[in-house]
Amino acid sequence: MQKPVTLPITDQKRFHLSINKILPFLIPVIVILFWQVSSTLGWLSSSVLPSPLAVLQDGIKLTASGELPKNLSISLYRATVGLLIGGGIGFILGFINGMSNTFSLLFDSSIQMFRNIPHLALIPLIILWLGINESAKISLVAIGTMFPVYINTFHGIRSVDPDLIEMGKSYELTKRQMFFKIIFPAALPQILVGIRYALGVMWTTLIVAETISASSGIGYMANNAEDFMDMETVVLCIVVYAVLGKISDLVAKSFESLLLEWQHTGRSNA
Template sequence: MSSIAVQARPVAVRSLLPSAAVLARFAGPVLVVVLWQLASATGVLPERLLASPLTVVRTAVDLLEDGTLTHALSVSLRRAAVGFVIGAVFGIGLALVAGLSKIGEYLVDPLLQMLRTLPFYGLIPLFILWFGIGELPKIVLVAFGVAIPLYLNTFAGIRSVDGKLAELAQVQRLSRFELIRHIVLPGALPQTLVGLRQSLGVAWLALIVAEQVNADAGLGQMINDAREFLRTDVIVVGLLVYSVLGLLTDALVRLIERRALTWRRSFL
């Protein structure tokens, strides 16, 4: 056997690895769905406790056809988007203030460290008293959930920038603005993207909590109505939509990481 053939085999094997990885990634969820359907079909899992996967699929199609799911999804996406933008601006802005100045750290960090321990449910009554029962308290709750992880990770990223790079900037006579632009922000970017992934996950959790209270539209309101009528199929549809939204936004940030951090070598 020639050396060329021997060398070609590992290449061929490696080319098969991505497809195998994709199959392995979906194996667990598919197995859960199969067992779920079997349990429902055999009566081990009654429909009154949890609708079968086939029932959930039929319900999702019906909700799409009559526009219920589309309307609820659009309302929830709007709340999440507005809350995320507001939270990102505050989180990153406060991290820059605290990370680039000791005085800023003394003013901002203790307050944010205190606020990050507060649970979402504990804030809802206060937000309702402050902002009423309309859209504003829901958006503020999402913004709060987004701002905290973005602040913590961006602040940590700024403070973890190698001090030798700052010394090099002084040798090169870089201005304060050039130091921040060319050294601090690129150095903090990996940790900021970690915070972005975390904040998106928290945003969906905050939205679920917010839409369970005094919501007149959205996925949470759809789930609440379904609970009143014991419609586990509709509840599962709503929860699955939340899950898919979380996975899609996480995949988007992963894509941004791969594009923005091409210079960083990873373990795998």
């Protein structure tokens, strides 16, 4: 009986790495191919959903005219500033309430009540307060991204293993050393989960903010294209948001791999 052929270990690793790189793109490629074939054969009307090729051509045209890069840069600015403000506030509040029982009793209940209000329901109030300028859109993004970072920072700090705290006390670590050497590294995985979730909320919020009383941004492009029944641009804007969301997620995962490298090293040495 002939023995099965086995690849060397190094070749097996390379094969698995190649497969792992291909698999995430497999379903999107199949969907796009099926979409294009359906449009070409007339199964899918262009008035319902334009073909990927038509969307690509529209993207090239808008890029050449400068309209897409201009609105994309504006959306990126709003998203980034809103995330930095909201995420920063969420981290500070989560850190303070996580480290102090007094502050937690004083603030956490009120924050949780405010968190349960859908932040998109605040749009009329924000427009009345701030108008329809940049500050209104950035504020809405900041509110939406604040709570995922807050709740995960708070939970991460409160979930630190008590044995680690006791170990730090036995080594007579100062409060500063205790935080940077034990509490923060232990809470970091949970904090990064909050940031990754906040990135999704950021784009969802920005889409809505830019379709309401806006004169620039990807959401404005989509809303304006809808008024003129320009389906190619509408779909293009949706694809741009999807790509931006995927890139944001990849960046977040890269930071996780970089900042949590010690976890993987510890597991491999265990």
